[in-house]
Amino acid sequence: MKIEKAGKELTCAHCGGKDFEGGTALLNTAWMSFLNLDCLDKSADTYVCTKCGRIEWFYPFDD
Numbered sequence: 001m002k003i004e005k006a007g008k009e010l011t012c013a014h015c016g017g018k019d020f021e022g023g024t025a026l027l028n029t030a031w032m033s034f035l036n037l038d039c040l041d042k043s044a045d046t047y048v049c050t051k052c053g054r055i056e057w058f059y060p061f062d063d
């Protein structure tokens with residue numbers, strides 16, 4: 001499926017594909033510390049390119 005982020009169509013950085021499968025992945029504590037973020041039970045939006053398998057990650061900011 002096509003994904004749009006920040007008003008722009010998501011394009012795979014590797015192969016340029018525009019078809020993705022969406023999912024979510026929990027962000028563990030180490031990763032959160034690395035990002036210097038407080039909230040511990042956040043999950044990231046992940047999109048897997050159906051052409052090459054590259055995973056694009058997006059952090060869901062609350063605003």
Ligand SMILES: [Zn+2]
Nearest residue numbers: 012015049052
């Ligand atoms: Zn790709």
